[in-house]
Amino acid sequence: MTGNQNPYLPELATVTKVIEETPNIKSFQVVFNDAEKMKNFTFEPGQVGQLSVFGVGESTFVINSPPTRMEYLQFSVMKAGEVTTALHGIYEGDVIGVRAPLGNWFPYNDMKGKNILFIGGGIGLAPLRTLILYMLDNRADYKDITIIYGSRTPPDLCYKDELKEWEERSDVNLILTVDNEFPGWTKRTGFVPTVLKEEAPKADDTIAITCGPPIMIKFVLEGLAELKFPEENIITTLEARMKCGIGLCGRCNLGHKYICKDGPVFSLKQLKELPSDE
Amino acid sequence: MADKGYLPKEKIKEFVEALGKDATVFAPCLEGDTIIFRQYTPDKEISLDRPANTPPKGAIYPQCETLLSFEFKKEADNPQKMDVELKVNTDFPKAVVFGGRPCDARGFTVIDRVFIDTDTADPYYKKRRENTTIVTKCCNGPVAGCFCVGVGGGPAVTEGSDVVMTEVDGGYYLEAVTDKGKAVMSLPMIQDGASYEAKAKAANEKATAAVRNPFPEGADKISAELFDSGDFWGNVIEKCLSCGACTFLCPTCYCFNITDEQAITTGDRIRSWDSCMFQHFTLETSGHNPRPAKHKRFRNRVGHKFYYYPEKYDGAIACTGCGRCIRYCPVSVDISEIVGYLRDPKADPKAWAAKKEDAKN
Amino acid sequence: MSTQKLKEIIKQVLPDVEAVICWQEGFDKLNVTPIFITSPEQAEKVVWNPLCAQNLASYLPSQKKKVAVAVKGCDSRTIVQYMQEGLIDRNNVVIIGIPCKGIISKKKVQKAIGNEPVEDVSFTEGSVKVKTPSGEKTFAIADVCPSKCTSCQYPTPIVYDQLTADPIQSDKPAESVYADVAELEGKTLEERKAYFLSQFDKCIRCYACRNACPMCVCQDSCIAETRDPHWITQKLSLDEKLMFHMIHALHLAGRCVECGECERVCPMEIPVAKLKKKINKEMKELFDYIPGVNPEDKPPMYIFNVDEAKIKEHKL
Numbered sequence: 001m002t003g004n005q006n007p008y009l010p011e012l013a014t015v016t017k018v019i020e021e022t023p024n025i026k027s028f029q030v031v032f033n034d035a036e037k038m039k040n041f042t043f044e045p046g047q048v049g050q051l052s053v054f055g056v057g058e059s060t061f062v063i064n065s066p067p068t069r070m071e072y073l074q075f076s077v078m079k080a081g082e083v084t085t086a087l088h089g090i091y092e093g094d095v096i097g098v099r100a101p102l103g104n105w106f107p108y109n110d111m112k113g114k115n116i117l118f119i120g121g122g123i124g125l126a127p128l129r130t131l132i133l134y135m136l137d138n139r140a141d142y143k144d145i146t147i148i149y150g151s152r153t154p155p156d157l158c159y160k161d162e163l164k165e166w167e168e169r170s171d172v173n174l175i176l177t178v179d180n181e182f183p184g185w186t187k188r189t190g191f192v193p194t195v196l197k198e199e200a201p202k203a204d205d206t207i208a209i210t211c212g213p214p215i216m217i218k219f220v221l222e223g224l225a226e227l228k229f230p231e232e233n234i235i236t237t238l239e240a241r242m243k244c245g246i247g248l249c250g251r252c253n254l255g256h257k258y259i260c261k262d263g264p265v266f267s268l269k270q271l272k273e274l275p276s277d278e
Numbered sequence: 279m280a281d282k283g284y285l286p287k288e289k290i291k292e293f294v295e296a297l298g299k300d301a302t303v304f305a306p307c308l309e310g311d312t313i314i315f316r317q318y319t320p321d322k323e324i325s326l327d328r329p330a331n332t333p334p335k336g337a338i339y340p341q342c343e344t345l346l347s348f349e350f351k352k353e354a355d356n357p358q359k360m361d362v363e364l365k366v367n368t369d370f371p372k373a374v375v376f377g378g379r380p381c382d383a384r385g386f387t388v389i390d391r392v393f394i395d396t397d398t399a400d401p402y403y404k405k406r407r408e409n410t411t412i413v414t415k416c417c418n419g420p421v422a423g424c425f426c427v428g429v430g431g432g433p434a435v436t437e438g439s440d441v442v443m444t445e446v447d448g449g450y451y452l453e454a455v456t457d458k459g460k461a462v463m464s465l466p467m468i469q470d471g472a473s474y475e476a477k478a479k480a481a482n483e484k485a486t487a488a489v490r491n492p493f494p495e496g497a498d499k500i501s502a503e504l505f506d507s508g509d510f511w512g513n514v515i516e517k518c519l520s521c522g523a524c525t526f527l528c529p530t531c532y533c534f535n536i537t538d539e540q541a542i543t544t545g546d547r548i549r550s551w552d553s554c555m556f557q558h559f560t561l562e563t564s565g566h567n568p569r570p571a572k573h574k575r576f577r578n579r580v581g582h583k584f585y586y587y588p589e590k591y592d593g594a595i596a597c598t599g600c601g602r603c604i605r606y607c608p609v610s611v612d613i614s615e616i617v618g619y620l621r622d623p624k625a626d627p628k629a630w631a632a633k634k635e636d637a638k639n
Numbered sequence: 640m641s642t643q644k645l646k647e648i649i650k651q652v653l654p655d656v657e658a659v660i661c662w663q664e665g666f667d668k669l670n671v672t673p674i675f676i677t678s679p680e681q682a683e684k685v686v687w688n689p690l691c692a693q694n695l696a697s698y699l700p701s702q703k704k705k706v707a708v709a710v711k712g713c714d715s716r717t718i719v720q721y722m723q724e725g726l727i728d729r730n731n732v733v734i735i736g737i738p739c740k741g742i743i744s745k746k747k748v749q750k751a752i753g754n755e756p757v758e759d760v761s762f763t764e765g766s767v768k769v770k771t772p773s774g775e776k777t778f779a780i781a782d783v784c785p786s787k788c789t790s791c792q793y794p795t796p797i798v799y800d801q802l803t804a805d806p807i808q809s810d811k812p813a814e815s816v817y818a819d820v821a822e823l824e825g826k827t828l829e830e831r832k833a834y835f836l837s838q839f840d841k842c843i844r845c846y847a848c849r850n851a852c853p854m855c856v857c858q859d860s861c862i863a864e865t866r867d868p869h870w871i872t873q874k875l876s877l878d879e880k881l882m883f884h885m886i887h888a889l890h891l892a893g894r895c896v897e898c899g900e901c902e903r904v905c906p907m908e909i910p911v912a913k914l915k916k917k918i919n920k921e922m923k924e925l926f927d928y929i930p931g932v933n934p935e936d937k938p939p940m941y942i943f944n945v946d947e948a949k950i951k952e953h954k955l
């Protein structure tokens with residue numbers, strides 16, 4: 001936490017920039033009002049924060065800027081319900097609350113020297129973004145980096161400028177797809193799991209990291225199993241309704257593990273060992 | 279300071295009022311036919327006749343409390359801009375929980391592990407817990423539903439209490455369990471108790487023997503296979519109404535909700551008890567719900583108390599056998615019966631599948 | 640006795656239905672609990688006695704397949720109301736009617752025996768004998784019954800497919816139904832307000848009353864918990880509790896079948912049904928309507944008439 005004794009107490013932060021990523025996703029760059037706290041703030045890629053719109057409530061979002069770029073923290077918010085709608089009404093200069101960092105993170109040290117395969121759908125690129133940028137900032141530590149990313153339509157793709165950048169880099173293999181044909185779209189079409197099967201990346205020495213809608217994850221996991229990825233090399237970040245974010249309010253559990261505190265990052269191997277409600 | 283004492287019955291009021299000199303006392307008060315833990319005031323009637331309808335949990339972990347207050351303020355030189363000011367209050371008065379039962383006091387120890395023994399301790403609970411002295415009344419015997427002895431407790435266990443009192447000879451034999459408890463023993467109306475000790479011991483043994491233990495010796499392991507069986511849960515829990523009675527009355531349930539409640543320019547972020555038996559407890563905005571069906575929710579409740587929590591905390595069970603969830607369940611669901619099936623060494627999911635092919639919602 | 644007949648009927652209808660909903664012995668002798676019978680062996684577990692207070696008809700709207708259900712006279716009003724409101728398909732329900740001479744309030748018995756654990760309970764015509772560690776006590780059922788039984792007009796189910804015994808007629812005067820409400824009306828507004836506030840102050844918002852209410856149709860989407868609309872906060876103040884109960888009562892206006900479940904299940908022993916009964920009395924006086932007695936009726940709040948015979952102000 002941000003050095004607060006009280007884990008419920010958010011840090012006040014000012015939104016310095018709002019980026020309209022897609023028709024229903026906005027990114028917010030925020031800076032703590034307390035400059036000292038901003039300077040001393042540390043987190044790991046994959047950790048999340050709770051954003052407060054006071055009077056409306058709190059919701060959980062991954063910090064999708066990497067710890068290697070600390071001028072601001074970035075969160076991307078898909079409009080869904082009460083808090084996310086309120087966040088979409090926030091302007092640059094407005095003050096919100098941030099409780100961060102919460103949860104665990106991607107085991108990026110264990111991934112050193114390996115090939116990395118990112119598979120994302122829609123807003124699911126947000127948690128991957130922090131790790132992608134972290135790896136690009138430490139490019140020498142990792143071997144091949146492949147990113148399969150898809151959304152419903154081209155306008156629904158997040159981080160369009162960055163996608164362009166990654167596409168141009170020779171040390172990143174970016175594969176973009178949208179669900180169906182779309183005027184002006186010349187790249188691939190088809191669902192992410194299908195593209196994964198077509199691409200058939202090698203499982204050897206490769207860590208796969210996936211995040212997206214539950215249905216996409218389900219089929220991606222099946223696809224990875226077919227490609228013979230061992231369960232411990234498949235990493236995903238989970239979602240559950242959250243409130244406290246610190247393992248106390250009791251709602252986000254899978255058996256005795258709490259997604260907010262023991263997660264959200266789990267390997268498929270870990271998940272298989274937990275009782276599932278599904 | 280003595281750690282044994284005696285309190286004549288007619289001095290109860292005096293005792294409670296003395297406890298209240300520098301502290302808020304929560305005591306079981308009779309209102310109509312209901313016994314509720316209330317902040318004691320002299321107009322209230324304390325009743326120790328039976329365990330209260332509610333546990334005293336709310337004295338340390340209020341059903342609703344303010345985590346923080348916020349206020350929007352316009353910046354003087356830039357009226358377009360709103361500043362937010364946050365205020366937190368953890369300045370709680372000293373308190374005494376008087377007249378809870380051993381299962382109630384043990385309930386706090388279950389919550390302590392989660393709320394205090396963690397790197398993200400709950401400052402509100404922690405502060406209140408430290409500030410509170412727990413004076414517990416041992417039970418003369420069980421009431422309907424009680425099964426404390428089946429979960430490592432009993433009508434005279436001291437875990438979680440600072441003082442325990444046992445009914446003897448028209449009064450109460452008091453024993454201090456902690457240093458906080460010893461301080462209580464120095465109150466002037468407490469008489470010498472040594473001569474009552476043997477009688478109290480006998481009374482407590484008698485009470486303990488009278489409590490049912492629903493779990494046969496050695497049956498302390500949950501069958502993972504039966505626990506995973508949808509047929510089993512569908513069968514045992516079809517009658518459940520998905521209300522919050524069992525969890526809100528439980529001395530160990532601690533789940534909560536956090537909501538913002540605003541009034542124009544000021545407001546509070548409050549936390550209020552929630553229940554894993556409610557459908558929206560786990561409902562995500564997308565409409566996805568990992569526990570949409572009541573039997574999944576019930577499985578979580580039983581799992582949490584008898585399976586997940588013990589896995590996390592060295593075998594400790596998150597149920598103190600107070601029996602309230604059984605006693606007050608609208609449809610008489612009996613958690614001890616269900617855990618009994620799960621712990622049966624001969625538990626067999628197939629036996630449940632035969633009865634019903636399709637576990638409804 | 641009728642328990643035997645009940646078992647026979649259950650075994651007879653079982654092949655036609657997914658389950659038969661009935662009562663069986665509960666965690667002690669003073670408690671029964673619902674059972675969803677799916678095999679003839681389970682039918683042997685069934686009990687019928689004055690402890691069978693739970694209104695099993697409440698389970699009907701959530702059933703996906705054809706079921707049979709055992710109902711007392713009062714419970715059958717729930718089914719009639721479901722039929723009026725289109726909440727069940729009558730063809731999917733086999734109603735096993737039980738003529739009933741009155742049930743027992745568990746709370747009243749527990750109080751009368753000083754909350755001792757119950758070792759045994761037995762019944763003779765019109766009375767109940769309860770054995771506890773300190774001895775036996777016998778009570779007339781009339782002394783330990785819930786208030787609804789003291790003025791019961793429908794001891795025999797109004798709708799049924801099978802009856803477990805010969806029909807019985809009510810021997811209670813029709814005026815007695817709202818005697819308790821009349822008593823309340825005798826008090827001043829201030830007194831009434833003080834009474835309800837002191838009662839609702841005990842509420843812990845566990846929603847057992849709501850979830851047990853057969854006519855409460857929103858359940859998981861209840862405004863007591865929604866954020867949109869955000870009419871009720873999660874604060875524990877008396878205002879919020881009162882608001883919840885007023886809304887529950889108003890949503891039951893002309894729909895409450897007076898089964899008393901809300902009151903029976905309240906762990907805080909709050910007389911939750913009283914408000915609803917008061918409103919029902921008003922509805923009866925205004926619209927000549929009694930909920931749950933005639934499947935052909937329509938609840939008054941389901942109908943809009945430009946002219947209402949007894950609401951003068953509404954004349955256009």
Ligand SMILES: Cc1cc2nc3c(=O)[nH]c(=O)nc-3n(C[C@H](O)[C@H](O)[C@H](O)COP(=O)(O)OP(=O)(O)OC[C@H]3O[C@@H](n4cnc5c(N)ncnc54)[C@H](O)[C@@H]3O)c2cc1C
Pocket residue numbers: 048057058059060061062063075076077078079080081082083084085123126127238239240241242243264561562563564
């Ligand atoms: C670990 C994690 C990381 C996430 N990262 C992102 C992200 O980077 N970008 C993004 O757009 N979304 C993310 N989400 C989902 C996001 O938290 C929900 O969409 C959001 O909470 C919905 O809140 P609401 O108030 O708008 O909806 P409402 O329907 O009004 O929700 C009410 C409350 O329920 C809780 N809640 C409901 N659904 C969820 C959910 N799926 N997850 C957590 N809490 C929920 C919240 O406390 C919320 O305030 C993440 C979720 C988790 C668990």
Ligand code: SF4
Pocket residue numbers: 517518519520521522523524525555603606607608609610611847
């Ligand atoms: S078990 Fe009983 S008290 Fe608990 S939710 Fe179900 S009906 Fe309500």
Ligand code: SF4
Pocket residue numbers: 524527528529530531583596597598599600601602603604613
């Ligand atoms: S689960 Fe039931 S018996 Fe156990 S402590 Fe909670 S209320 Fe008491």
Ligand code: SF4
Pocket residue numbers: 250525530531532533552553554555578579580582583
């Ligand atoms: S998960 Fe359920 S059983 Fe466990 S503490 Fe929370 S409400 Fe109680």
Ligand code: SF4
Pocket residue numbers: 848851852853854855891894895896897898899900901902912915
């Ligand atoms: S309000 Fe009460 S008495 Fe009326 S139908 Fe509902 S549960 Fe029965």
Ligand code: SF4
Pocket residue numbers: 841842843844845846847848849904905906907908909911
């Ligand atoms: S059952 Fe009783 S305590 Fe629970 S919400 Fe209803 S009135 Fe309140």
Ligand code: FES
Pocket residue numbers: 241242243244245246247248249250251252253258259260261
């Ligand atoms: S969000 Fe509260 S326990 Fe996970």
